[in-house]
Amino acid sequence: MKQPRIYLDWNATTPLRHEARSAIVAALEVTGNPSSIHTEGRKARRLVTEARAAVAAALGADARDVIFTSGGTEANVTALAPGLRRGAGAAVERLMVSAIEHVSVLAGGLFPADRITRIRVRRDGVVDLDDLAERLNEGPPALVSLMVANNETGAIQPVAAAAELVHRAGGLLHADAIQAFGRIPLSLKELKADLVTVSGHKIGGPKGVGAVVTAGEVIWPRPLIAGGGQEQNRRAGTENVAGIAGFGAAVAAAMAAQEVEAKQLACLRDRLERGLRQYPRLEVFSGEVERLPNTSLIGVPGLRAETAVIAFDLAGVAVSSGSACSSGKVTRSHVLSAMGVPDNLAEGAIRFSLGWDITEADVDLALEAWRTVSGALAKE
Structure with a gap:
């Protein structure tokens, strides 16, 4: 045998979790475009809305601050944008990333290479907060990107402590939670992050769907993909309804278990x-x-x-x-x-x-x- x-x-x-599979199959039977106002369109919109609420609830966020993307990489690229600001705060002009970030973060998103700085990590795989503090004082407000947990070693990073340093220096913090989401308890409030990125296929959802979640009042200078007004005018293109529905179902199942x-x-x-x-x-x-x-x-x-x-x-x-x-x-x-x-x-x-x-x-x-x-x- x-x-x-x-x-x-x-x-x-x-x-794929069975809950996600069932949600995907059901969503594939829904004909409407979620941007249409007729009955079929509203059915599709309802699936997207329910998934948005599930992702928001898992992170203690407002549903309107969840932006769906084509996956974790696009979510990270969307988050790493020069000119981001929160409320009336200063716009970030440079990017700082830890040396152990995922390659989609190390690439710098929309920041030019000469405005990206890497932060050291210790021998145990945890970011060096002293190095972060020193580099924050070397220039204008920065966007700092730090993963919640490393995808190779699993080491959990001191995101909340880093966020306090970043905010005191007038910057913003992005937390890549793609590996941690669904595996350890997370919330925007406890992370003290301004932006969090997550992905569907790491928690039993389908490949090809992810999200950027903000703590509110985060303002993008421009959408990553220009076109229609989908995703609160931040990411144009008809939503992947089946993928998003599967993602939402996977999130709910992961949180319960x-x-x-x-x-x-x-x-x-x-x-x-x-x-x-x-x-x-x-x-x-x-x-x-x-x-x-x-x-x-x-x-x-x-x-x-x-x-x-x-x-x-x-x-x-x-x-x-x-x-x-x-x-x-x-x-x-x-x-x-x-x-x-x-x-x-x-x-x-x-x-x-x-x-x-x-x-x-x-x-x-x-x-x-x-x-x-x-x-x-x-x-x-």
Whole structure:
């Protein structure tokens, strides 16, 4: 009997929750354009409105401050715009990003390259707030972009503390919550962020839908996509009704199960790491700081990530070498480079990321595959 495959790459993307699937199928039967005022159009608009309310409720935001996009990358690019301001405050003129951000943030959005500064991170993978404070005083008001939790190490960042520094300096803070949303409790109020970005396919929704959520009074100098008046004139184009409906359903399901899932995943992650640590030279990156309950990034000197990922795959276990945004290429992690991890350790980094239907038996099978991989390494 063929052994079922074990998917341990949930930070790259998640399976579709059944609630999201049902919502998508139902939405596909709705004919109307959500901008039309007839009955069919109002049915479509209602689906978008309900999903907007679900996203807003999950973050303690106002529904009118949720802007749907084509995914997390577009959401980040939308958020990273020169000239942003909050209320009567000063417009931001430069961008500061931590060195461990997602590539869509490191690229700077709409900011020119000469107005982008990177903030250092510590060896444990947490942003250096002293470096942030120093750089905030070196110029005009800045937009600072800091992820809530790193997609590779899972390390949770001090977003609220960073926001206080940024606001004292007259700037704005964008929190990329794409990996954290649905996995740990989040709210705009507690994050103290001016903008938060989220994505559907990281929480059991469909690919191709995300959102920018603001804390109110955030004013864009111009829409990212000009055209019609969709999304409060901030993002033109007919809304992806089915995708948005699936996103909203996934958000509601994730919020309802969040506390239970987080506890289960933390136990499974710890079980996995106990087994992995039996290999004497293994290091769990950011293992000493607070992390997402589902994420473990490990490294072993001399291990080649590409070889290990293939070996796990042949054993029926899907893992990754880090971020899934490198077109299938296994390259040295910019996150580990920023953390100062030596090349011989960083080049063998493997990420395990778990999700709601992973069991102890799945973890044990993954450890069995690891014993094969590490056994081959020991013989070299």
